[in-house]
Amino acid sequence: GKAEKVVEDLDLPKGRHLIEPMPGALLMLLLLKGKLKGKIPQLKDFILSHIRFIHADTADIDLELGFLQHLAVKFEQHPVRIAVVTSSIKYEADIVLSQVFKVFREELQNTGLKGSELEELTNLFSDHNTFYDAVLTATDSSEIRLKPFRDLYSMALHKLAVPVDHFDRVIGFEDSESGNLAIRAAGIGLAVAVPFAQTAGHNLSSASYVAKYGLPEVIFKKHLFFNQ
Structure with a gap:
């Protein structure tokens, strides 16, 4: 509850959070949960910032927006079940996810959405416990056999009711070596590494794909691995 005070003490740039x-997490979640259909024109500037994150000025904007619209329709018809899997204990995970969702709500205020559409999505991100279909933490495994062991991911697959013969249809995203090893150990079909500054030096050879530019690359370069 003292994040704002810590940010002030650290003298972080305006608009930054502890x-x-x-990058790209909000857009990815909106897409996967089927909430982008009909909203892409209003979100154009927000979306373009993600495209330029990986393509600079070389992207065919109309082509990318068209493909995103195609995905938006697909996911509205078939929203994705999403689980968070973390080696943090539940108390820590709740703090982090609460802060992340607070940032999401702030981001939404600057997307160009207005009125009922903005209210709908703001409410969607009011509570991570109701947004995600499952949240697995170290507490769920009594703080033993955490990543790189498969246990937390296996528990997540069970909570999501994914049949064993559908494990190949699941995608896991991890930012670390141990996380990607855990995805593979659980039998998940696709392990995508999204490293950040602190994990850029990890051995990510266990990943199916390493997204150097993070989630925007997954969306606009790999098109969420459709037809692969």
């Missing part, structure tokens, strides 16, 4: 989501 705990922040990785």
Whole structure:
């Protein structure tokens, strides 16, 4: 509850937070949960900032927006079940995820959405416990056999009711070596590494794909691995 005071003491740049989501996380979650259909024109500037994050000025904007619209329709019809899997204990995870969702709500205020559409999405990110279909923490495994062991991911697959013969349809995203090893150990079909500054030096050879530019690369360069 003292994050704002810590930010003030650290003299962080205006608009920065002590705990922040990785770039592209809000857009990815909106897309996967089927909430982008009909909103892409209003979100154009917000979306373009993600495209330019990986493509600079070389992207075919209309092509990218068209493909995003295609995905938006697909995911509205079939929203994705999403689990968070963390080696943090529940108390810590709740603090971090609460702060991340607070940043999401702030981000939404600057997307160009207005009125009922803005209210709908703001409410969507009011509580991480109701947004995600499952949240698995070290507390769920009594703080033993954490990543790189498969246990937390296996528990997540069970909570999401994914049949064993559908494990190959699941994608796991991790920012570390141990996380990607855990995804693979659980039998998940695709392990995507999204390293950040502190994990850029990790051995990510166990990953199916390393997204150097993070989630924007997954969305706009790999198109969420459709047809792969």
